[in-house]
Amino acid sequence: MNAHSGPTRLPDRLVTVLVVDDEELTRTGLRALLSAKPDLEVVGEAADGAEVLPMVERLRPDVVLMDVRMPDVDGIEATRRLRSVLPDPPKVIVITTFENDEHVYDALRAGASGFIRKRAPSQQIAHAIRLVAGGDSVLFPDAVRRLAAGRPVRRDAATGAAALLTGREIEVLRLMAKGRSNQEAATQLRVSLETVKTHVGNVLTKLSATNRTQAVVIAYEAGLVGSGTNDQ
Template structure:
């Protein structure tokens, strides 16, 4: 199954470079490009890509505003991965708050970019390894809510999976930690997201920190 992509960056040469990297990977296809946030929103409306890679800093409508507008479009399932040249905590906070499913530095190696696209396409999320856990911890510190009532609906094993998600573990690492198959972990993660009304793993990580599970 082909993953359809939108590239949004105000620099044409950057878009060309990303297109070459992404389309060298079997199963990835760039179906549209945009030079600013407003164009990105219209491109998503017209092409309905699976994943939009959006530069955080663009003239006019910036990437964060574009992310919010893309995710608010009726009938769209497009996931957004934010691209930036800056490792700034405030950018990460705002990107996650806007609903982004990933945050990747433009200086990251190509395989990391491709991994972020695949993760977003399958409904997961990926943060650049250089975006450390202090970011999620800071989100939780800034806005720590009362106990989430939905946690009571989780089974003991699902609560354990949520705790391990909060530690930043991948499915394979969680499987090794609790001695089950990776397929079973995927089932538990899906159940956790569904029961708690969460969009993706990033929101699960944030919630785990907010609720003091990590």
């Protein structure tokens, strides 16, 4: 798991979480695990994606821990609704049983800040929540590359992205896809940290991406980052 904004900016206040999963046992387990952390508070639970938007509007959680597969409205559509309706939506972390679930990729494309396995250690889940609450993304570069493999390159996206981004911005985007932090990218490119931050900001703006993870997914779609094992 990688954070992507230099040093982690941990929140200096209680982080509120909405847990969304169609299985009651999973919701109960996640609530118990997270409630044991003094800086995290589970403010609500939802059993279906259809409940997410009204609950978010009422409870205003910082982070939504969202199951990707649900029988009525899934986590992908629920994430889209949050992004399209709310001016300042909460961060979304997708939780999944299998990290090679193709639905995870679609959720990241919809604007989720990252994903994590349901069976991950509680410390890892809590750390991911703190990261996204502080403005970072949670990305597993190898897993995202595997999810992108076999998906056709969208030529319209490729043409548009290539026209928008400068050569250096594409370099930075490729390093983001490899899980490099801003500082690591600055070292590799031999530029200042502030320069890399500027490039990252430009990339997000030009690709209309809500976060680094979504920008990486768009890069795969446009063929700016290869999904083959050699693009490491």
